[in-house]
Amino acid sequence: MTGSAPNDAKPILCVIKKQNGINKMNIIQELDREQMDAILSKRSVPEFAPGDTVKVMVKVIESADADPKNKKKGGAPKEPTVRFQAYEGVVIARSGSGINENFTVRKISYGEGVERVFPVYSPYIAEIEVVRRGKVRRAKLYYLRGRRGKAARIFERTDARARRLNAAWKGFKKPKGEPEDLTQIKGIDVDLQNRLKHLNCYKIEQIANFSDEDIANLDETLNLNGAIEKQDWAGQARRLVAELTAAEVTAEETPT
Numbered sequence: 001m002t003g004s005a006p007n008d009a010k011p012i013l014c015v016i017k018k019q020n021g022i023n024k025m026n027i028i029q030e031l032d033r034e035q036m037d038a039i040l041s042k043r044s045v046p047e048f049a050p051g052d053t054v055k056v057m058v059k060v061i062e063s064a065d066a067d068p069k070n071k072k073k074g075g076a077p078k079e080p081t082v083r084f085q086a087y088e089g090v091v092i093a094r095s096g097s098g099i100n101e102n103f104t105v106r107k108i109s110y111g112e113g114v115e116r117v118f119p120v121y122s123p124y125i126a127e128i129e130v131v132r133r134g135k136v137r138r139a140k141l142y143y144l145r146g147r148r149g150k151a152a153r154i155f156e157r158t159d160a161r162a163r164r165l166n167a168a169w170k171g172f173k174k175p176k177g178e179p180e181d182l183t184q185i186k187g188i189d190v191d192l193q194n195r196l197k198h199l200n201c202y203k204i205e206q207i208a209n210f211s212d213e214d215i216a217n218l219d220e221t222l223n224l225n226g227a228i229e230k231q232d233w234a235g236q237a238r239r240l241v242a243e244l245t246a247a248e249v250t251a252e253e254t255p256t
Contacts, residue, residue, distance in 0.1 A: 029098075032098045032099040035099050035121065036098070036099055036121050039121045039122075039123060040121075040223040041223060041224075042191050042192075042195070043125070043126065043127055043128075043195060044221055044222060044223055045120060045121075045128060046128055046129070046130050047130075047165060048091060048103075048128070048130050048133075049091065049094065050091050050092060050093060050094055050134075050136060050138070050139055050140065050141050051090065051091065051133075051134030051135065051136035051141060051154050051157075052090070052091050052130055052131075052132065052133050052134050053088065053089065053090050053091075053130070053131045053132040053133075053134065054088070054089070054091055054105060054128055054129065054130055054131060055086055055087070055088040055128075055129045055131055056086070056087045056088070056105060056118055056125060056127075056128055056129075057084045057085070057086055057125065057126040057127040057128075057129075058084065058085045058086075058087055058118075058124060058125060058126070059082055059083075059084060059123075059124045059125070059126050060082070060083050060084070060085050061080050061081075061082055062080060062081040062082070062083065063078075063080070084126055087105060087107070087116060088105075088107060088131065089105040089106050089107030089114075089116075090105065090106050090107070090134065090141070090144070090154065091103050091104065091105055091141075092104050092105070092106045092115070092140065092141040092142060092144055093139075093140045093141065093142070094139075099121055100119075101119070101120040101121070102117050102118060102119045102120060103117070103118055103120060104116070104117050104118075105117075105118065106141075106144060106145075108148075113145060127198065130165070132156055133156065133157040133162045133165065133166065134154035134155065134156065134157055135154065135155045135156065135157040135158075136154060169217040169220075169221060170199075171198070171199035171200045171201070172199060172200040172201050172206065172214075173200065174200045175200065175202070175203050175206060177203065179197060179202035179203075180202060180203055180204050181193075182196060182201075182202065182204065182207070184204070184236075184240055185204070185207065185231075185233055185236045185237060185240070186231055186236060187227055187231035187233065188233070192222075195222055196218075196222075199218070199221065199222075201218070204237045204240050204241060204244075205237070205241055206237075207233050207234060207236075207237035208234055208237035208238045208240075208241050209234075210228070210233070210234045210237075215228050215229060215234075
């Protein structure tokens, strides 16, 4: 009986190790999912594949060093400035999965081929726009590196799936007037305001007049998870419009 105890204990230890391994994998997947959700809350990731032409808006942070022309000691350093740089080319590969997924974009610059690898969920990407959908048979288009001109041309995809993707909602009709401060609405921060501006939504009156279809399209495009209805953007916007109208009427009635 005493000799059988170690043999009985081995399977138990194996099961414990296996369970611990599963728990660790679950934790890693949850952390990856949280990081992906954090990026998706700020921008959307469109559906694209190798052969598609995309435009990637990359955030470039300028140096925050002090001005060298300022000879005064202890001069205040410059604040870092952010600008956006467009990189447009053909997707020749897409690899990885989850938070580690990336894609390679190739373009011809001054007669030379230039390639750049972008992580899909990089915080330094402001937007990914699909310009054209290409018709290819391979998952990796590395053969384009040895081709130039017409030999490197990719035909446009025109099947039902491409038409469906191209017909997807891309934003509102551009309204007249200057952009307004949408951060007055609770739930809209500066980053979300910039994303709304890309969709031609920069007027408080627009939000006040949202239809159910507008809310559904915006929620799906920006991955807001129902935040528009939960935070009652339309109601907040209507109250702001009413307050602004009342203030204008009061100003007109007040004698000068």
